[in-house]
Amino acid sequence: MAIALAVLLLSPLFFSGLISKVKAVWGGRRGAPVLQPYYDFFKLLRKGEVISATTTPIFRIAPSIGIAATILALMIVPIPTFGSLISFNGDFALFAYLMGLTKFFTVAAALDTGSSFEGMGASREVTYSTIVETAFLIVIGSLALLTHHVSFDSIFSSVGLISEYTPLVRILLVASLFIMLLAEGSRVPVDDPNTHLELTMIHEVMVLDYSGPDLAFIQYTAALRMTIISTLIANLIVPALAPAIQALLLFGVTMLVTFVAVGGVESLIARSRMSHVPQFLFLMTALSLTAFAVVVFFLYGGR
Amino acid sequence: MKWLETANLRTVRLAEIPNWDLEELAHQTVARVNGGGRLLLFFGEETREGVFVYSLVADDNQSKIFVASSRVTRGMSYKSMTPDIPSAHLFERELFEEFGVEPKGHPWLKPVRYGIPGVNEREDQYEFFSVKGDEAHEVGVGPIHAGVIEPGHFRFSCHGEKIYQLEIKLGFQHRGVQELFIREPFSTIYLEKLAESVAGDTVIGHAGGFARAFESLSGTQVPERAKVIRTIALELERVAIHLGDLSAISGDVAYLTGNSVFGALRTKVINTTMAICGNRFGRGLMKLGGVGFDVTPVLRDKITALVDDLEEDVSLAAEVLFSSSSVLERLEETGVVTKEAARDIGMVGPAARASGVAVDVRSDHPFDGFVLMPVHKLTLPGGDVFARAYIRYIEIQQSFRLIREQLASLSPGGIRSELKGPHPGIFVVSLTEGWRGEIAHAVITDEAGKIRKVKVKDPSFNNWFGLSLAVREEGISDFPLCNKSFNLSYCGFDL
Numbered sequence: 053m054a055i056a057l058a059v060l061l062l063s064p065l066f067f068s069g070l071i072s073k074v075k076a077v078w079g080g081r082r083g084a085p086v087l088q089p090y091y092d093f094f095k096l097l098r099k100g101e102v103i104s105a106t107t108t109p110i111f112r113i114a115p116s117i118g119i120a121a122t123i124l125a126l127m128i129v130p131i132p133t134f135g136s137l138i139s140f141n142g143d144f145a146l147f148a149y150l151m152g153l154t155k156f157f158t159v160a161a162a163l164d165t166g167s168s169f170e171g172m173g174a175s176r177e178v179t180y181s182t183i184v185e186t187a188f189l190i191v192i193g194s195l196a197l198l199t200h201h202v203s204f205d206s207i208f209s210s211v212g213l214i215s216e217y218t219p220l221v222r223i224l225l226v227a228s229l230f231i232m233l234l235a236e237g238s239r240v241p242v243d244d245p246n247t248h249l250e251l252t253m254i255h256e257v258m259v260l261d262y263s264g265p266d267l268a269f270i271q272y273t274a275a276l277r278m279t280i281i282s283t284l285i286a287n288l289i290v291p292a293l294a295p296a297i298q299a300l301l302l303f304g305v306t307m308l309v310t311f312v313a314v315g316g317v318e319s320l321i322a323r324s325r326m327s328h329v330p331q332f333l334f335l336m337t338a339l340s341l342t343a344f345a346v347v348v349f350f351l352y353g354g355r
Numbered sequence: 356m357k358w359l360e361t362a363n364l365r366t367v368r369l370a371e372i373p374n375w376d377l378e379e380l381a382h383q384t385v386a387r388v389n390g391g392g393r394l395l396l397f398f399g400e401e402t403r404e405g406v407f408v409y410s411l412v413a414d415d416n417q418s419k420i421f422v423a424s425s426r427v428t429r430g431m432s433y434k435s436m437t438p439d440i441p442s443a444h445l446f447e448r449e450l451f452e453e454f455g456v457e458p459k460g461h462p463w464l465k466p467v468r469y470g471i472p473g474v475n476e477r478e479d480q481y482e483f484f485s486v487k488g489d490e491a492h493e494v495g496v497g498p499i500h501a502g503v504i505e506p507g508h509f510r511f512s513c514h515g516e517k518i519y520q521l522e523i524k525l526g527f528q529h530r531g532v533q534e535l536f537i538r539e540p541f542s543t544i545y546l547e548k549l550a551e552s553v554a555g556d557t558v559i560g561h562a563g564g565f566a567r568a569f570e571s572l573s574g575t576q577v578p579e580r581a582k583v584i585r586t587i588a589l590e591l592e593r594v595a596i597h598l599g600d601l602s603a604i605s606g607d608v609a610y611l612t613g614n615s616v617f618g619a620l621r622t623k624v625i626n627t628t629m630a631i632c633g634n635r636f637g638r639g640l641m642k643l644g645g646v647g648f649d650v651t652p653v654l655r656d657k658i659t660a661l662v663d664d665l666e667e668d669v670s671l672a673a674e675v676l677f678s679s680s681s682v683l684e685r686l687e688e689t690g691v692v693t694k695e696a697a698r699d700i701g702m703v704g705p706a707a708r709a710s711g712v713a714v715d716v717r718s719d720h721p722f723d724g725f726v727l728m729p730v731h732k733l734t735l736p737g738g739d740v741f742a743r744a745y746i747r748y749i750e751i752q753q754s755f756r757l758i759r760e761q762l763a764s765l766s767p768g769g770i771r772s773e774l775k776g777p778h779p780g781i782f783v784v785s786l787t788e789g790w791r792g793e794i795a796h797a798v799i800t801d802e803a804g805k806i807r808k809v810k811v812k813d814p815s816f817n818n819w820f821g822l823s824l825a826v827r828e829e830g831i832s833d834f835p836l837c838n839k840s841f842n843l844s845y846c847g848f849d850l
Contacts, residue, residue: 079615168494172516172831241681244609248501249835251494252607321681323609326516326832328684 056131060283061123064275065089067282067311071239074315089275096268104261107164114161115262115269118154122273122280125150129283130205132290132303139205144192147204148185151236151280154273155181162258169250173257176326180242180254183333184235190340191225191232198347208287221350222288224343229285230310231336237278239314241324241332252326282310356383358412358421363720364571366783369799372409373423377433377456380410380425385439387412387421393714394701395420396784396795397436397446399427399454400808406454409797409810411784415719420784432457442701445816468526468849484522486512491519494831498527505845509834516830521823528849536809543643543774551638554813554847559585559592560789561796561811562641567722568785568798569643572777572806580768581645586724587658587761588628588640590754593790595624597705597747597754598669600842604744605676607836608685613676620668627661630654645771655762662755673748686741690825690837693738700824703817704792706841709746710738716788724761738825743840779804789814791844813847 069086076083085091103112127137128147136143159177162170196202198221199210211218235242238255250257259270286306290299324332356375361367375383388394392412399408408425435458436443447458449467458464470476485493492513498506506527512520532553536546550565551558563585570577598621605613625635632640632648639647650658676682692702697710707714716722717730733749735742777800787794792814801807822841826834 075611079611080619081615168492172494175515240609247607247609247835249607250501251496251834252832252836318609319611321610322605322679322685324681325685325689326830 053131053134053137056134057127057137060126060131060279061276063307064272064279065093067279067307068271068275070308070311071315071318074312075319078315078319089271093268093272096263096271097265099264101262101264101266104165106166107161107261110157111161111164111261112266114157114164115266115273117157118273119269119276121150121153122276125154126276126280126283128204129280130208130287131283132286133294133296133299135209136203136205139203141202143203143205144196144207148188148192151277152181152185154277158258158270165261167261169253169257170260172251173254176254177258180235180329180333183330183337184232187228187333187337187340188232190337190344191228194221194225194340194344194347197344197351209292211288211292213292221343221346224339224346226285226288228336228339228343229281229288230313231333231339233278233281233285233310233314234317235333235336236281237274237314240318241321242329244323278311278314279307282307285310358383358387358423361420361422361784362418363420363716363722363786364567364783366571366778366781367422369780369782372782375423375425377408377425377427377431380408380423381433381436381458383423384410384412384443385436388440388442391416392421394440394442394446395786396797396810396812397443397450398797398810399450399456400799400810401454402807406456408450408456409782411797413720413786415714418720420720422782422784427454427456429455430457431455432459434459435461437461437463441699442817444700445820466526468529470526481524483510483524484512484520486514486519488514490514498524507845511831511834513831516832518826518829518831518834521826521834523819523823525819525845525848528846530846530850532850533809533811536811537806541806547641547643551641553811553850554815554844555636556596556844557592557789557791557794557813557847559588559637559641560787560791560794561813562637563589563723564785564787564789564794564796565798565809566641566643567787568783568796569777570774571783571785572781572798572800573775574778575644575772575775577645577772578769579766580649581770581772582723583761583765584631584646584648584650584770585641587650587758588631588637588646589723589787589789590758590761591624591628591658592637594665594751594754594758595621595628596790596842597751598624600747600839601673601676601744603839603842604686604740604836605682607839608682610676610679610682613672613682616668616672617676620665620672623661623665627658630657642771644774645769647771649770650762650765655765658758659762662758666752666755669748669751677745677748683741685833685836686744687739689740689833690829690840691737691739692821692825694736696824697738697821700820701817702792702821704788704814705746705750705790706743706818706821707792708732708734709742711736714793716786716793720786722785722787724757724764728757728760728764730757740836740840777804777806791815791842791847792818811850813844813850815843815845815847818843819848 068089073083073086125147128143130136159174162174195207199207201207243254286303289306290302359372395411395413397410399406406427412421450456452467494511496509498508508524510522551562553561598617602617628637629635692710694711697707697712711734713732713734715732717725718732735746779802782799785796795812797810799808825837
């Protein structure tokens with residue numbers, strides 16, 4: 053358990069590097085080493101910080117709160133074959149709020165700088181979050197309804213055992229969570245992680261004023277959030293009763309495939325127009341609502 | 356009131372240019388532009404006898420240029436032409452800034468480059484147009500930008516994500532280029548290097564334009580072979596920058612494939628330019644009196660191979676780019692400039708042609724190789740980012756054909772003529788279709804045959820205002836994309 057958690061805590065930057073590598077290969081370049089994000093992380097930790105004179109302590113504490121809340125959120129998420137470190141009824145609500153808390157402080161810190169760019173980024177982030185967070189609760193709601201459980205651990209350990217309808221539900225929810233992964237990870241087509249153009253950014257523009265260790269924390273937090281969401285995806289894919297070795301192998305492969313897929317999406321399509329992003333995010337809502345409808349039909353249909 | 360009729364690169368004696376009262380000059384200019392002409396230049400020159408204002412109006416259909424002048428004094432005023440012909444707005448502001456000649460009734464009499472001493476020369480004296488309201492907000496970008504680009508300030512008045520108005524403040528790059536042209540002591544190499552440096556992305560365009568102006572002034576006959584080489588270089592520059600722009604436009608919409616492929620193709624083109632003259636941007640190629648490097652048979656085969664090779668690659672890449680729905684969603688109907696607006700504000704080059712305005716110096720006022728080989732003017736309707744991107748693609752294809760034709764007509768002979776000194780007391784205007792559009796160099800010599808005035812106009816001067824129009828009512832997040840689709844020069848404007 054402890055080892056599994058440690059591996060997950062160490063892996064996020066590898067996955068960021070993997071996405072960059074996929075894009076580089078597609079673009080015909082050799083690209084930076086997959087471990088580059090780690091080198092950057094340690095470089096940033098050694099650097100000094102520049103802090104804008106207009107900011108308040110909110111700006112200082114936001115990255116630390118973000119990284120702490122996100123690590124706590126990871127502990128609630130079940131790891132295939134190991135389960136969750138922390139589990140209680142209704143823990144997914146705490147999970148949602150911990151993810152929300154990170155975002156809240158990122159947004160508050162962005163507004164704290166008083167920059168018009170960061171204000172725009174904050175406004176965009178909050179607008180899109182309202183769509184994604186609602187859809188996420190529908191995802192968990194469908195699973196809770198299906199399994200009659202209300203904690204992450206018990207939901208995911210029993211979802212594979214239920215019935216002939218679950219493959220359909222699982223496919224819909226995996227697709228839904230993949231969109232959430234793109235949105236929360238600030239990836240194409242929602243955001244462009246590589247642009248230098250402040251006016252088009254969402255996530256990157258909110259953290260423009262950060263430097264040094266705080267920036268390292270922020271980059272790590274962003275990568276960890278993606279890892280958490282893809283762990284949820286893996287939970288829906290790895291069969292609950294599989295032998296431990298197989299389950300763990302499948303878990304690893306699912307994680308790799310998910311991040312290669314993120315890189316693939318980023319290589320193949322352009323980013324959406326800002327005003328069309330909600331349409332894409334509502335696709336997540338539509339998919340999770342469909343899953344919800346299937347669950348309702350399975351439980352109550354024909355009676 | 357009769358204008359003096361001339362043409363691209365045809366010299367006229369200064370004494371022949373009609374001299375009218377300033378009100379009359381403005382009135383006649385408005386009348387001529389409204390009668391189908393296009394305002395080419397409207398600029399002042401300070402001499403011992405006072406300030407002379409020259410007005411140049413082009414008749415594109417007949418390849419003619421009409422010129423007239425007026426002697427004015429500082430502090431004079433006249434009725435502004437801008438309310439009648441919006442294309443005069445920047446020229447009038449420039450004249451006011453440089454010589455204090457005030458256009459009465461000008462709707463937007465703001466500084467162009469450095470402001471008017473005592474009035475608005477300091478940064479904090481500049482008054483931006485502002486939109487007020489509870490939900491209106493302003494976003495200021497620059498003059499220092501992210502990425503390696505030139506300085507310029509953009510002030511957006513927005514309602515949420517929507518841009519109401521964009522005001523562009525330039526001048527941060529002012530180097531006094533026009534004054535440097537007349538600084539003693541002259542040397543050919545100094546003038547060549549200076550012309551190359553007017554705008555770093557238009558080396559061949561500006562250096563060629565100035566060289567042709569100088570050769571006309573001195574009556575130097577440039578060998579045919581040199582003219583052909585110049586034309587090939589100009590088209591190579593066009594192809595290279597257009598490919599780079601397609602790459603950058605792809606990059607701005609986060610379309611990785613287009614970004615990488617067009618970027619790689621551009622490298623092949625600029626490396627070919629390097630094979631000709633040793634510099635990827637064509638520095639050192641354009642000389643007063645000819646060109647500095649010959650296209651040897653080996654080079655000729657190399658260019659032919661490049662064109663054959665690239666033609667297919669470019670169409671393949673463009674087919675993928677322009678059929679990708681996620682890309683089209685970003686490009687289509689973004690940043691529209693209507694045909695009427697583009698014509699009224701005097702836009703030039705691919706940006707104007709993408710709005711359906713058929714202006715192309717290569718066809719309207721031909722020079723060098725284009726005199727004997729007419730160029731078909733390409734236009735697209737739409738005026739959106741898509742049109743500005745797509746016209747680059749079809750212009751690249753056209754340039755490939757032109758390069759082939761020029762290579763075929765490469766006749767034996769010298770590449771450089773002996774340069775004579777300029778004749779005294781004459782005036783010439785040299786128009787060039789650079790990749791960005793019409794480049795104008797107006798050059799005047801004094802009684803001793805020395806250059807006493809060089810007026811440079813980069814196409815950016817015409818087109819910056821088009822960008823302001825394009826982004827109105829557009830999402831602020833699409834501004835960078837619109838900006839890239841114009842790809843205007845800061846230093847070419849600031850001079």
